[in-house]
Amino acid sequence: MADAQPIWNRPARGARGPAPSHSRAEIVAAAIAIADADGLPAVSMRAVAAKLGTAAGGLYRYLSSRDDLLDLMTDRAVGELEPYHDTSGDWLDHLVALGRAQLDLHRRHPWLADVIQRPSAVGPHALSFFDRCLGVLAPLDAPTSAKFEAIALMTGTVVLFSRSAATGPNPFAGLDPTAHPHLAAALANPSDPGRQDLFDHALRGLLRGLLTP
Amino acid sequence: MADAQPIWNRPARGARGPAPSHSRAEIVAAAIAIADADGLPAVSMRAVAAKLGTAAGGLYRYLSSRDDLLDLMTDRAVGELEPYHDTSGDWLDHLVALGRAQLDLHRRHPWLADVIQRPSAVGPHALSFFDRCLGVLAPLDAPTSAKFEAIALMTGTVVLFSRSAATGPNPFAGLDPTAHPHLAAALANPSDPGRQDLFDHALRGLLRGLLTP
DNA sequence: TGTAAACTGCGAACCACGTTCACGGTTTTA
DNA sequence: TAAAACCGTGAACGTGGTTCGCAGTTTACA
Numbered sequence: 073m074a075d076a077q078p079i080w081n082r083p084a085r086g087a088r089g090p091a092p093s094h095s096r097a098e099i100v101a102a103a104i105a106i107a108d109a110d111g112l113p114a115v116s117m118r119a120v121a122a123k124l125g126t127a128a129g130g131l132y133r134y135l136s137s138r139d140d141l142l143d144l145m146t147d148r149a150v151g152e153l154e155p156y157h158d159t160s161g162d163w164l165d166h167l168v169a170l171g172r173a174q175l176d177l178h179r180r181h182p183w184l185a186d187v188i189q190r191p192s193a194v195g196p197h198a199l200s201f202f203d204r205c206l207g208v209l210a211p212l213d214a215p216t217s218a219k220f221e222a223i224a225l226m227t228g229t230v231v232l233f234s235r236s237a238a239t240g241p242n243p244f245a246g247l248d249p250t251a252h253p254h255l256a257a258a259l260a261n262p263s264d265p266g267r268q269d270l271f272d273h274a275l276r277g278l279l280r281g282l283l284t285p
Numbered sequence: 286m287a288d289a290q291p292i293w294n295r296p297a298r299g300a301r302g303p304a305p306s307h308s309r310a311e312i313v314a315a316a317i318a319i320a321d322a323d324g325l326p327a328v329s330m331r332a333v334a335a336k337l338g339t340a341a342g343g344l345y346r347y348l349s350s351r352d353d354l355l356d357l358m359t360d361r362a363v364g365e366l367e368p369y370h371d372t373s374g375d376w377l378d379h380l381v382a383l384g385r386a387q388l389d390l391h392r393r394h395p396w397l398a399d400v401i402q403r404p405s406a407v408g409p410h411a412l413s414f415f416d417r418c419l420g421v422l423a424p425l426d427a428p429t430s431a432k433f434e435a436i437a438l439m440t441g442t443v444v445l446f447s448r449s450a451a452t453g454p455n456p457f458a459g460l461d462p463t464a465h466p467h468l469a470a471a472l473a474n475p476s477d478p479g480r481q482d483l484f485d486h487a488l489r490g491l492l493r494g495l496l497t498p
Numbered sequence: 499t500g501t502a503a504a505c506t507g508c509g510a511a512c513c514a515c516g517t518t519c520a521c522g523g524t525t526t527t528a
Numbered sequence: 529t530a531a532a533a534c535c536g537t538g539a540a541c542g543t544g545g546t547t548c549g550c551a552g553t554t555t556a557c558a
Contacts, residue, residue: 087505089504089554090507090552091554093506116544128544133505137545138545191452196464199457200465202465202468203467206468218487220471225441225445228438228442228444239404252416254423255416255419261429274431274434274495277495278491278494280494281489282494284490284494300526301525301532304524304525304535305535306536330515331515340536340537341516341538499558501556501558502557503554503557504554505552506554508550509549510550512547515543515545516542518539518541519541521539522535522536524533526533528529528530
């Protein structure tokens with residue numbers, strides 16, 4: 073009953089009692105270090121507590137659930153996108169640059185793709201990012217709903233490319249060419265252009281298609 | 286060591302011994318029923334086994350892990366998209382129609398969004414769907430990589446809309462207007478056009494932007 | 499100043515989960 | 529007919545999130 077509010081609006085500690093040995097920031101940092109090194113499944117309460125030299129149950133003095141921890145991790149990582157420098161020039165260039173920064177962030181923290189979609193993970197830094205994108209789009213005359221979709225799908229594109237970079241060999245091993253003729257034909261000719269600016273090109277096309285009449 | 290192959294290439298049973306009381310199809314149907322009713326976390330081995338009136342350990346005669354079960358569930362659900370009727374007319378209209386069918390599928394099985402991204406979930410029906418999309422795009426003169434991205438992002442759009450329909454109230458409750466001015470302004474004027482064809486419009490814009498020079 | 503309330507870290511415990519295993523019974527192969 | 533392969537069962541293992549009681553510590557208040 074103590075957490076009717078999301079964790080960002082909850083105070084870290086009360087007034088009485090001894091000073092805590094740790095802090096939310098310290099716990100979140102340890103959890104992110106584990107996730108960066110060994111992946112999200114390795115982020116167990118016991119592992120995080122062990123990295124801090126404490127017991128698992130003690131973490132619940134600082135958070136009320138593992139989901140809270142994931143939310144804090146997410147928003148802290150998103151905070152690495154700041155500070156945002158000033159807006160100038162074309163909105164499309166600017167938004168693509170924001171998307172590329174987001175992609176870099178996801179490459180640094182591959183676990184982000186697995187936690188970022190949960191609604192509870194929208195924290196203050198995520199709001200700042202969202203607000204920033206809307207600011208870039210402000211001079212554009214497009215319906216608000218279209219701008220919302222565009223930003224959401226930009227993140228979707230980031231997740232897509234981040235995941236495809238982290239995945240192993242393609243899942244099309246040993247498929248039947250007669251059953252899937254078009255797929256076989258497409259895989260036959262490796263007409264990949266420069267893999268470098270594939271992301272830029274895709275994101276540009278997406279945004280232009282979504283925000284241009 | 287028995288499952289070096291993905292589960293679709295593994296035989297269901299051996300030659301000797303008594304006839305099995307169940308089948309993979311029956312198990313998958315029970316699991317899907319549970320997921321549809323109570324969500325993906327409710328799909329535990331024990332719950333699926335209980336619905337079949339058997340013990341949890343017995344399921345491992347048919348599958349080798351819970352991930353296998355999720356893979357089978359995914360591909361079976363994707364199979365509901367078939368049969369595909371003949372191609373005719375504009376490629377864009379056709380692809381949007383495929384996307385809408387995909388969205389209907391995700392509304393019927395909201396848990397799909399949480400399992401569809403895993404690489405191991407690409408089964409024969411998913412390959413058929415992919416091949417079908419490529420067939421629709423065949424007359425189009427665009428690089429293969431662009432077509433792949435477009436199809437992947439189409440699925441991303443479906444997941445986005447499916448999730449936003451399933452999510453509760455918006456996560457922008459009680460935000461600080463001074464900290465996020467653009468966001469507050471955007472939320473102030475409810476300029477939502479008809480929520481009906483929002484998906485169609487977004488998907489059209491996305492595909493056109495991605496596949497048009 | 500003293501006492502009660504609120505807080506701290508700690509460890510044991512609970513429960514659910516995925517998975518394994520030995521067992522007795524059943525069907526096929528040789 | 530005997531051996532081999534398979535079946536379902538139920539108990540068990542290990543791990544995970546979470547709860548709880550305990551003893552010690554700090555603050556608020558009379």
